[in-house]
Amino acid sequence: MSQGVNVGPAVPADAAGLCLLTAEVAAEGEFIVPDRLFFSEAQQAAVLAQRDPAYHQIWVGRDGPRVVCELEVVRGVWPKTQHTATLAVVVAKSHRGAGLFSRCLEAAQAWARAQQVEKLCLTVFATNAGARAAYRRRGFVEEGVRRGQYRMGGALVDEVLMAHWLNPSGGVMDGRQHGP
Numbered sequence: 001m002s003q004g005v006n007v008g009p010a011v012p013a014d015a016a017g018l019c020l021l022t023a024e025v026a027a028e029g030e031f032i033v034p035d036r037l038f039f040s041e042a043q044q045a046a047v048l049a050q051r052d053p054a055y056h057q058i059w060v061g062r063d064g065p066r067v068v069c070e071l072e073v074v075r076g077v078w079p080k081t082q083h084t085a086t087l088a089v090v091v092a093k094s095h096r097g098a099g100l101f102s103r104c105l106e107a108a109q110a111w112a113r114a115q116q117v118e119k120l121c122l123t124v125f126a127t128n129a130g131a132r133a134a135y136r137r138r139g140f141v142e143e144g145v146r147r148g149q150y151r152m153g154g155a156l157v158d159e160v161l162m163a164h165w166l167n168p169s170g171g172v173m174d175g176r177q178h179g180p
């Protein structure tokens, strides 16, 4: 399934396909925070045209005319946060489990290394066992939980914070501690 899908950086012409994909996954109701489309096609196209590629990258998987996967990475802009970048990914239901996340992640990791990003971060609903498993399979570890950060279908759901360090030291540098 993934073989015929072309993975590459998003361009403004992908805006309509990205909007459709976001709306589809939002309508599933259980994986991402928005429950409907929050960008117009024109706004999405403007983001794609105007973003600073050193700080904001989006990769898409295209199956013919259809966008079936999106992985977005936003890097911290301040000296204190520039070594980190936050990642978000969605794959169309029809194309899950076919390696598209993995292919986009490889591209994102190469970009991150070129920008001297050291740490890729993401958050995921505690209830999203499939995504948590996929992230763990690709080297992300769980590093924290925000309790009851979401309310879904009347129930409180935790937000799980996960991260993947790109350098072998895994965030432990020069023997220094992270806290006070």
Ligand SMILES: CC(C)(COP(=O)(O)OP(=O)(O)OC[C@H]1O[C@@H](n2cnc3c(N)ncnc32)[C@H](O)[C@@H]1OP(=O)(O)O)[C@@H](O)C(=O)NCCC(=O)NCCS
Pocket (backbone or CB within 6 Å): 025, 031, 032, 089, 090, 091, 092, 095, 096, 097, 098, 099, 100, 101, 102, 103, 123, 124, 125, 128, 129, 130, 131, 132, 133, 134, 135, 137, 138
């Ligand atoms: C989670 C998601 C991004 C994974 O993308 P994907 O393209 O299906 O993942 P891949 O096919 O690249 O799989 C990567 C690894 O994770 C594993 N994996 C993928 N989905 C899994 C699942 N549901 N359960 C267990 N393992 C899973 C794969 O087996 C693979 O490991 P392997 O190579 O050792 O076999 C995708 O399923 C998705 O978009 N889901 C709905 C939206 C969502 O949850 N987005 C994330 C919000 S935080």
